[in-house]
Amino acid sequence: MTEGFGFEVLASDGSARAGRLTTTRAEIETPVFMPVGTQATVKTLSCDEVADTGARLILGNTYHLMLRPGSELIAQLGGLQCFMGWRHAMLTDSGGYQVFSLAKLRKIEDGGVTFRSHLDGSKHLLSPERAMQVQAELGSDIAMVLDECPQGGAPRADVEQAVRRSSAWARRCLEAPRAPGQACFGIVQGGTFDDLRIAHLEELSALGFDGLALGGFSVGEPIAEMYRLLEELAPRMPASRPRYLMGVGKPIDLLRAVAAGIDMFDCVLPTRNARNGQALTWQGRVNLKQSRHRDDADPLDPRCDCPVCTTHSRAYLRHLVQAGEMLGGRLLTQHNLHFYASLMREARHAIAERRYAQFAAEAERRMREQDEIAAASM
Numbered sequence: 001m002t003e004g005f006g007f008e009v010l011a012s013d014g015s016a017r018a019g020r021l022t023t024t025r026a027e028i029e030t031p032v033f034m035p036v037g038t039q040a041t042v043k044t045l046s047c048d049e050v051a052d053t054g055a056r057l058i059l060g061n062t063y064h065l066m067l068r069p070g071s072e073l074i075a076q077l078g079g080l081q082c083f084m085g086w087r088h089a090m091l092t093d094s095g096g097y098q099v100f101s102l103a104k105l106r107k108i109e110d111g112g113v114t115f116r117s118h119l120d121g122s123k124h125l126l127s128p129e130r131a132m133q134v135q136a137e138l139g140s141d142i143a144m145v146l147d148e149c150p151q152g153g154a155p156r157a158d159v160e161q162a163v164r165r166s167s168a169w170a171r172r173c174l175e176a177p178r179a180p181g182q183a184c185f186g187i188v189q190g191g192t193f194d195d196l197r198i199a200h201l202e203e204l205s206a207l208g209f210d211g212l213a214l215g216g217f218s219v220g221e222p223i224a225e226m227y228r229l230l231e232e233l234a235p236r237m238p239a240s241r242p243r244y245l246m247g248v249g250k251p252i253d254l255l256r257a258v259a260a261g262i263d264m265f266d267c268v269l270p271t272r273n274a275r276n277g278q279a280l281t282w283q284g285r286v287n288l289k290q291s292r293h294r295d296d297a298d299p300l301d302p303r304c305d306c307p308v309c310t311t312h313s314r315a316y317l318r319h320l321v322q323a324g325e326m327l328g329g330r331l332l333t334q335h336n337l338h339f340y341a342s343l344m345r346e347a348r349h350a351i352a353e354r355r356y357a358q359f360a361a362e363a364e365r366r367m368r369e370q371d372e373i374a375a376a377s378m
Contacts, residue, residue, distance in 0.1 A: 001183070002178075002181065002184070005142075005183040005210055006022040007020070007021050007022070008020055009240075011352040011354075012351065013350070013354045013355070013357070014356065015231075015260055016031075016259050016260075016261060016347075016351045017031075017263060018351040019263060021264075023089045023181070024180075024181040025088060025141055026057065026088045026141075027056075030242065030263040030344075031262065031263050031265070031347055032264055033267075034091060034264065035050060035053075035055050035058045035059070036058070036266055037050075037058045037090075038060075038064055040065060040080060040083060041084060042333075043275065045330065047087070051086075052334075053338040054341030055341060057091060057264075059091050059093065060092045060138060060140060061095070062098075062144075063093075063097075063126075065080070066095060066124075066126075067122075071138055072137060074137060074138055074139075075139070079137075079138060080140060092140040092143055092144065093246075094135070094143075094144045094145055094147065095134070095146070096131070096146045097149050097215075099115050099126055100113075100148070102118045103118055104117075104118060108148060108165075110165060110168065111125075112125050112126055112127030112128065112130065112146070112169075113126045126146065128169040128176065129172060131173065132145075132176035132178060135178075135182070136179045139179045140182060142182070142185060143173075144185050144213065145185065145209075146173060147169060147215055148165045148169070149162070149219070150162040150189070154191060156196075159196060160196065163190055163196055167200065167203055170204060170209075171207065174207060184210055185210060185213050186207060186211075187204075187212075187246070188200050188201045188212060188215065189215055190216070191221075192225050197232075197233055198232075211242040211243070211244060212237050212243060213264075214243075215246045215247075217245065217248055218248045218253075223253070226248075230256065230262065233260075234257070235260070235261050243261060243262050243263045244262070244264035245257050245264070248265060249265075251343055251363075252368070254340075254343065255363060258347050258356070259357070270336035270337055270339070270340050273332075274333040274336045275332070277289045277321040279300050279339075281370075282301055282303045283366055286301075288332070294315060296315050296318075297315060298313065300314060300335055304335065307334065308332070312331065317332065347360070
């Protein structure tokens, strides 16, 4: 492993694992959820407020930061954590997913991806070497390789091409210079084709990455298919290295993925939903735009000890949402991230006490019941 980076499994229960990930800046207990700091900020919150939710590892978006304000400027100002005032650990993605989903007039070749910025139309080349250079300039604790993420439901031939290209790019990323102490994770592709996924996983496992991620999920495939593949793939991932499921998402999805053996997660869902008036709780989703919360004096979640739940009523939070007040989105973001951190913390405790299956089944049952009630009330 990269000097200064480490991972150890502290407890297991079936395939579920509780562990500790160490970087030069922080120790992170796993399983862990990483809030997404797209443009050097977790939207609506200060870094201290993010840390107060329990987060010690967040994600930065290479594509956006490369285009604005530029990784060279961030490097001049001391690196990404110094630039934004985050005193803990940071993972940066490679920018590949955003190129494929946001950029204009992109052209994918073996050398890399040529694209035009969604901001001003300027032309750029994102190669494996450039992706690693940008992440070295950002100075994150963990850098992700550049990969090609095929569209959900893509034909097998397209997925095979993406796997082949992602393998070649992964090797080039490993050979590229990195910042001191910066770990590098590989990304497994293969769509919903079991044989492609397994072959790509085995190939990347042999290359000596500090950790491995599963990419290309939550892109339109049936949720049951994702669960099935996670149960197939996660136990095959190297046991001595962290396992990361990219871009997923919902609390129930996290519970299922932890059961399969996944250690790390990220998703914009808790922060994006908060800005749209939706809270995630131990009892499921709470849509504060619904009129039934107009005179509700109860907290968002009686089981939650975050400052939002111990201070404000659903009625007040609904008022803020309906009035379009910025404070509404801020408070719901604080709560949602606190809930995700609590979900992962209780999962770790359940694994250590070898009762994870019971814990996850009960949590999922409560969430599904409330979701059904909320849906019926809309």
